[in-house]
Amino acid sequence: MKDLTYFKELANLNGIAGHERQVRNYMKKELTKYSDEIIQDKLGGIFGIKRGEQGPTIMIAGHMDEVGAMVIGITETGFIKMLAIGGLNPEVFVSQNVQITVGNNKTITGVVGAIPPHMSRNSEKKELSFDNLLLDIGADSKEHAMAMGVKVGQQITPVNHYYVTEDGKKIVSKAWDDRVGCAMALEVMKEIAGMKHPNTVIAGGTVQEEVGLRGAKVASAMITPDLFLAVDVSPIGDFLPKNDINANGTLGGGFLIRYYDPRCIMNPKLLQYFEQLAQTNNIKYQHFKSTGGTDAAEAQYAGKGTLATTVGVPGRYIHSTATMIHVEDLKSVKDMLLAIIKDFDNQRLQELLAHE
Ligand SMILES: [Zn+2]
Numbered sequence: 511m512k513d514l515t516y517f518k519e520l521a522n523l524n525g526i527a528g529h530e531r532q533v534r535n536y537m538k539k540e541l542t543k544y545s546d547e548i549i550q551d552k553l554g555g556i557f558g559i560k561r562g563e564q565g566p567t568i569m570i571a572g573h574m575d576e577v578g579a580m581v582i583g584i585t586e587t588g589f590i591k592m593l594a595i596g597g598l599n600p601e602v603f604v605s606q607n608v609q610i611t612v613g614n615n616k617t618i619t620g621v622v623g624a625i626p627p628h629m630s631r632n633s634e635k636k637e638l639s640f641d642n643l644l645l646d647i648g649a650d651s652k653e654h655a656m657a658m659g660v661k662v663g664q665q666i667t668p669v670n671h672y673y674v675t676e677d678g679k680k681i682v683s684k685a686w687d688d689r690v691g692c693a694m695a696l697e698v699m700k701e702i703a704g705m706k707h708p709n710t711v712i713a714g715g716t717v718q719e720e721v722g723l724r725g726a727k728v729a730s731a732m733i734t735p736d737l738f739l740a741v742d743v744s745p746i747g748d749f750l751p752k753n754d755i756n757a758n759g760t761l762g763g764g765f766l767i768r769y770y771d772p773r774c775i776m777n778p779k780l781l782q783y784f785e786q787l788a789q790t791n792n793i794k795y796q797h798f799k800s801t802g803g804t805d806a807a808e809a810q811y812a813g814k815g816t817l818a819t820t821v822g823v824p825g826r827y828i829h830s831t832a833t834m835i836h837v838e839d840l841k842s843v844k845d846m847l848l849a850i851i852k853d854f855d856n857q858r859l860q861e862l863l864a865h866e
Contacts (some may be wrong), residue, residue, distance in 0.1 A: 511840045516540070516696050517681070520689035524611050524667040526578035526595045527718040530554055532615070533574040537692060537715050544699040549712075555729040557714030558699050562707040566859045569712045569735035570698060570847060571726065571805055572691020573719030573742065576684065577829050579603070579640070579666040581610060584656065588649030590620065592640055592666055596720030600638045602830040607669040608645060612659035619669060620647035668831035679837050680761070686833040688719065690823050690840070691741035698847050708855035709736075716805055726805035730812035736859050738809035738818035739850070741843065743825035743835065744768065744800050756801070759824050761834065764794025765842040766822025771800040773807035776819050779862045784819075784846075791849045794842045798822055817862060821846055 525533040537556050541548055545558025557569070577596035584590055590610070594600070605624040609617040623646050636642070645666065649655035672683040695713040702711060712733055717725035719742075730738060744766050746759030759766060767784050769776045788795045800822075810818040823843055826834040 511837055511844065514681070514837070516693035517690060517840070518672060520693050521672060521683040521685045522670050523689070524609065524617070524665060525575055526580065526665045526667065527575040527721040529611070529665040530574040530715070530717050533689070533692060533715065537574065537696070540696045541699060541714060544703040549732070551725070551728045551732045553717050553725050553728050555714065555716045555725045557712050557729070557733070560699060560702055560711045560713075562709045562711065565709045565856045566736035566854060567710045567712060567733065568737045568739065568851060568854055569730065569733050569809070570695050570739045570741060571713070571729065572693070572695050572715045573688045573717070573725065573805060574692055574715035575718055575720050576667065576687065576689070577720050578668070579608075581660060581662050581664045581666060583662060584649075584652045584660060585644070586652050588651045588655045590645035590647060590655065590660060592643055592645055594640045595665075597829050599829070600640045600643055603643060604638070606831050608666050609669055610645075610647070610660055611665050611667070612661070616659070618647050618658055618660065620645045622646075671832065680834050681837065682832050682834045684831050684833070686825055686835050687743040687828045688741075690743050690835060691715070694741045694840075694843055694847065697844055698851070701844075701848060702851060707851050709851065711851055719805055723803065723805055723808035726808040730809035730816065734813040735809070735816060737854060738806060738812070738816050739847065740805040740809070740818070740820040741847070742804045742820055742822060743828055743833065744798060744820070744822040745802070745828045746824045746826060749826060759796060759798050761824050761826055762836040762838055763796040763824060765796075765839060765846050766798035766820070766824060767795055768798050768800055768804070768820040768822050771803055771807070773803035774810060774818060774820070777817060777862065780817060780819060783858070783862060787849050787853060788846060791845060793845045793849065794838070795846070796824075
């Protein structure tokens with residue numbers, strides 16, 4: 511993976527659930543270059559179709575939304591009240607510079623104020639909650655904030671500080687969950703543009719994953735694929751003590767075979783197929799058990815039931831303003847997706863589906 515343009519450009523766009531417009535426009539522009547046709551569901555999910563020789567349909571989906579917040583009010587003194595959209599601990603927003611998207615591409619920057627130790631020294635520690643956080647955009651009054659263009663319902667996202675670490679192998683950014691999946695859908699479509707494959711590939715991005723897999727429900731119902739692959743970042747715990755129950759997954763350890771999460775149990779034949787395919791193609795992988803769900807959980811209900819799983823990307827500190835991923839894991843994910851596309855035909859589908 512030399513050219514990471516898609517990853518960087520997508521991570522820098524802003525889009526919480528229901529506000530994926532910037533990301534969708536980007537996806538549309540790029541998918542158009544490599545697809546036979548573009549399709550959209552009515553919630554805003556977008557996909558490119560690349561028809562193959564015959565055979566089954568593989569759907570590859572990132573989700574375009576990121577965790578963030580929404581403007582829910584302005585105090586008389588000009589501070590912005592916020593609501594978290596998606597699973598976001600309030601402490602990750604404290605003392606962060608964030609942006610309110612007030613127009614199509616216009617943003618206003620502010621800071622989520624932290625209380626100085628001088629003022630909290632003798633007071634009891636209150637549990638932090640989003641209700642108590644105030645976003646300060648430098649407005650002197652409610653009217654002043656409104657004159658700047660602030661309205662309820664607007665999205666709030668972190669100011670991004672995208673950087674590559676000293677060793678050149680890791681990248682830190684906001685929104686890796688799940689612009690990585692969106693970028694991966696584009697990478698795959700670009701790669702297979704001139705290639706023959708025994709299946710039809712439909713790749714792109716769903717909406718509103720972070721608020722309960724809403725976009726995947728309509729997108730998978732629209733497409734009813736034979737194999738659904740969510741490409742999503744999973745929270746690895748390699749920075750935790752070894753005996754911590756969440757200490758599974760390693761950064762740089764290869765893509766994640768998500769054999770279990772509470773909402774999607776990987777078909778054992780599919781699990782075996784993934785292991786063999788990865789081994790045959792020398793692709794680094796690790797088994798992963800998660801406590802959350804991905805779009806695969808929702809897609810498994812499409813039609814009469816759909817083979818669905820996640821090709822996971824290891825990520826440290828997800829759902830924060832700064833998540834770290836590993837460039838070599840990106841290669842493993844892409845290689846695995848391409849290996850599946852080269853191999854997955856009608857016969858393979860029947861083998862995996864057979865329920866004796
Ligand atoms: Zn995600």
